[in-house]
Amino acid sequence: MNARPSCLSISGLTAILPNGSRVLRSVSLDVKPGEVHALVGESGAGKSMIGKALLGVLPPSVRQVEGSIALEGTELETLGAAARRRLIGARTALIPQDPLTALNPSRRIGPQMSDRLTHILGWPAERARNRIREMLAEVHIREPDRVIAAYPHELSGGMRQRVLIAAAFAAEPRLIVADEPTTALDVTVQKQILRLIADLQRQHGTAILFVTHDLGVVAKISQSVTVLYAGMVVERAPTPALFATPQHAYTRALMAATPRYTDPASSLQPVGSAVLAELALEVQNADNEWKRAHG
């Protein structure tokens, strides 16, 4: 028997729009303690929606109608709004896609980094300041004083993302949601940032739900992976098994569309119409089954 609960356990998560269409179709996934779990899918697959459901910030037009989300064995549904916010604040952190919009342009970096530690976790200001300095060193920022005193626009995109990574790890969360954290960066900086996240993850033993559309990133950073299409889980596997023996035609099509997994001499293949027709049928079957079960 496995006595240690999953760090994050999502089961049967269904979210619905006012017109009745489901944007998440009974999604289940598990992130084990200390592992990186990749959530991969094309634009619109529902990756961000899962992160938002976890953080309790679904858009007003989207309702979670079914399913459960548990953090280290605690079902979020069983908590009141304030207790849920406290638990999420203490156990999770977010590395966002776009570091510029995630930072307040009119406030200096230092106070923005320590806000979470002082406001949500109640740390004294000096402890928070010291922790921020430690974390800036861990993300290889050589002039911490300059960065602490800077406004976001005074830093490069890569530096801003380092700052947000430092802030995410500062309170030793159990789970970090990394929402396409390298997408907004230059290609050369992307590699450094990915390596940095991987290094910190190993050193701190933090579990990460790593949202990405890039199978190359999945291969580099994750131990397990969930492939999502139209809010539906298409395939879930340990990462080495996914690449060695992909089970679903859609996963194989995504691989064929990713440069490093194809013969460089061959051209990249978009997801073909046969695969899309198969997916459409699976979505329809899943929706019919759901409608039958819900009258």
Ligand SMILES: Nc1ncnc2c1ncn2[C@@H]1O[C@H](COP(=O)(O)OP(=O)(O)OP(=O)(O)O)[C@@H](O)[C@H]1O
């Ligand atoms: N505020 C909203 N109201 C209604 N539907 C929405 C809203 N935001 C997103 N959607 C829809 O929900 C579905 C999932 O969107 P989501 O943003 O989670 O996809 P994603 O996989 O994160 O895509 P991307 O990689 O482009 O961010 C899409 O069909 C999208 O059109």
